[in-house]
Amino acid sequence: MVDLHNHTKLCNHASGEVREYCMRAIEKGMKIYGFSDHAPMTFEPEYRMRFEEMALYEGWVNEAKKDFTNKLELYLGYEVDFGEGFLDDRVLQADVDYFIGSIHFIQGWGFDNPAYLAKYQECDPDTTWREYFSLVEQMANTKLFHIIGHLDLLKVYNFFPHTEMVKLALNALDAIKESGMAIEINTAGLRKPVGELYPSLTLIQEALKKEIPLTLGSDAHAPEHVGVGYEQALGLLHKLGVKKVAYFSKKELKYASIA
Numbered sequence: 001m002v003d004l005h006n007h008t009k010l011c012n013h014a015s016g017e018v019r020e021y022c023m024r025a026i027e028k029g030m031k032i033y034g035f036s037d038h039a040p041m042t043f044e045p046e047y048r049m050r051f052e053e054m055a056l057y058e059g060w061v062n063e064a065k066k067d068f069t070n071k072l073e074l075y076l077g078y079e080v081d082f083g084e085g086f087l088d089d090r091v092l093q094a095d096v097d098y099f100i101g102s103i104h105f106i107q108g109w110g111f112d113n114p115a116y117l118a119k120y121q122e123c124d125p126d127t128t129w130r131e132y133f134s135l136v137e138q139m140a141n142t143k144l145f146h147i148i149g150h151l152d153l154l155k156v157y158n159f160f161p162h163t164e165m166v167k168l169a170l171n172a173l174d175a176i177k178e179s180g181m182a183i184e185i186n187t188a189g190l191r192k193p194v195g196e197l198y199p200s201l202t203l204i205q206e207a208l209k210k211e212i213p214l215t216l217g218s219d220a221h222a223p224e225h226v227g228v229g230y231e232q233a234l235g236l237l238h239k240l241g242v243k244k245v246a247y248f249s250k251k252e253l254k255y256a257s258i259a
């Protein structure tokens, strides 16, 4: 079992030690497990590690690789925000297994942050979703990332477009296919107001039609989040005939069987 999206307390909005996440992962039957904490950036620095903490973070994960040899195949990543002025060479040049590229901001609005909920009142659903998927497309076009994080995160507070989502996402999906990125099935949506997996079924089906690799992540912000919702995610993948999921080792795409 694969889980590539997990945070650490360094991002200031997650709890638990790296070792506790790893122990939980083993309990949950994970074999391939990755940390992808929020990479530092100068925008809203309070929700992420500082640049000076990257070495500490990477040290924790590398230490755990040794401590859990034979029990867990551990991988090192970052969840990187894409947007104007967000990318930083100190992150992009880090010696990682993979980067998860995520959109959490539309023109500086942190739309998944409960502190900024009021802004939804001013947003036209279709316009905002178009803008969101255009950012996803631009992100894929940079070819800097390996996994697209929570592809339809904008639905987190039940904000849905009027137009079919899959239509709005087509250009983004083409760009993702072209970039060689994988799309993660992220179970965190199940514990958020929207109460469903990211991304929605129609997007997963379209990704499969385009033969875009799929991967899996808990997006755990606490050890007890690890593996929550995996029965549902794996059940869906089995139903869709998916027999393998992607992961990245030193930025190289690999597959693990889930059959």
Ligand code: ZN
Pocket: 007, 011, 013, 038, 221
């Ligand atoms: Zn987070």
Ligand code: FE
Pocket: 079, 102, 104, 149, 150
């Ligand atoms: Fe995220």
Ligand code: FE
Pocket: 005, 007, 079, 219
């Ligand atoms: Fe995350």
Ligand code: ZN
Pocket: 079, 102, 149, 150, 219
């Ligand atoms: Zn995330």
